[in-house]
Amino acid sequence: TQLLEQSPQFLSIQEGENLTVYCNSSSVFSSLQWYRQEPGEGPVLLVTVVTGGEVKKLKRLTFQFGDARKDSSLHITAAQPGDTGLYLCAGVPQGGSEKLVFGKGTKLTVNP
């Protein structure tokens, strides 16, 4: 059973377009994180959200944690080729073993 479902699995867009990727669950999470992984590298943490309804911005990236703390979204404005990579959401289920669980990821390609 996959606790965190990410969609879409693949996304290919042109430079300058906007996009949103989603991370959904039927479980409540104490926090959710977003990582970006470039080819041949390990994941790198982008942001952690901990409060229901929280919105965080990182330059052209906007992260939102759902009010019920069961889902999160990542919105990229005016995507650039440097945004290409695998975006992983990860979270700590509330009341569980406190171990971090990862989604399967969204593979984003931004074409020049």
Added chain:
Amino acid sequence: NAGVTQTPKFRILKIGQSMTLQCTQDMNHNYMYWYRQDPGMGLKLIYYSVGAGITDKGEVPNGYNVSRSTTEDFPLRLELAAPSQTSVYFCASSTTFWGKYNEQFFGPGTRLTVL
């Protein structure tokens, strides 16, 4: 700081062979983790350690062993390699253990193929 380093970068094993994947961190983190990443499957936790001398199983520990004799090093041992262990292996470390603000720092990975 080099962060988390892993060796080797690539390795091909024959079925039944054994090997050790090396992981070293220079950030003085107490907590270290081993994950495997299969295509389209995200990251699965193999083993983790909360400090020197203390290790515990994660989600997919079968076929692997670990040790933690120092804060810096956390090697992963594969005994009797099987094709199902073909994967990319990532080592990670953190200052906190799980919890809300756990930021994990990952190494560059080891790509292992078992033929």
